[in-house]
Amino acid sequence: STTGRLITSNRTNENFKVDGQFDETYSVLATVDNTISDDGVYGTHLGTFAGFPDDMFVVLPGDAIPSVAMNADGSFVLTWTHLESLDGNPDVHAQLFDNLGVAEANPFVVNTTLAGDQVDSVVAMDGSGNFAISWISADKQLDQSDIYVRLYDSTGTATTSEILVSTQQETMDFEHSLAMNAQGEFVVSWSSITPGNQNGADIHAKKYDATGTSTVNEFLIHESSVGEQVESSVAIDSQGNFAVAWTNFDNRR
Secondary structure, three states, X not given: OEEEEEOOOOOOOOOEOOEEEEOOOOXXXXXXXXXXXXOOEEOEOOOOOOOOOHHHEEOOOEEEEEEEEEOOOXXXXXXXXXXXXXXXXXEEEEEEEOOOOOEOOOOEEOOOOOOOEEEEEEEEEOOOOOEEEEEEEEEOOXXXXXXXXXXXXXXXXXXXXXXXXXXXXOOEEEEEEEEEOOOOOEEEEEEEEOOOOXXXXXXXXXEEOOOOOEEEEXXXXXXOOOOEEEEEEEEEOOOOOEEEEEEEEOOOO
């Protein structure tokens, strides 16, 4: 297994260190050391983390940020973010398991884009075991990120290439949510920061059919223009109707 540290933070101390051990497939928090570090925060920093300087983190190899979806027969697919080495970029991995938890195949890489950080994957499954995986593709040099999705059949064979979900230019897209119904229709929602938006983040969403073709173009979810709109969660029914919930964070309150 690969030893690493997983980062968290609290509202009292910015330098809060959590020691953990990363299994080859799963990210497991093994032990907690609540000591304050004076020389920075150490760990596998793979997610979208706002408000911290880049040099505050020492990145270590490992696996983190898992998501899982299960079929009616108990088989399931697991996805996570994997960092192979200190000089590499994180990728999105996935693996299929049967209803006893036995791996049906080796882990595979979801993203075909290798430049930048491919992180924060989310998986959803339809009634036949076909599934979709969405993730964030971040370019740290340009301070930009986009949401991508890719479809797979029940055997883990890709049925599409990478699909760019968020299409607005020069935005920071993050905190995405994915939901799929039994027929394979799916919806992605996410937070998006557009340059010049004084309020901060907005919530966007987009709907697709089972082939990965967009049936509802990207649109703004909320009506309020006050405060930041973040942390969306989406659900979809068998008829393709869907609901999106989110947090309205008003800095003035």
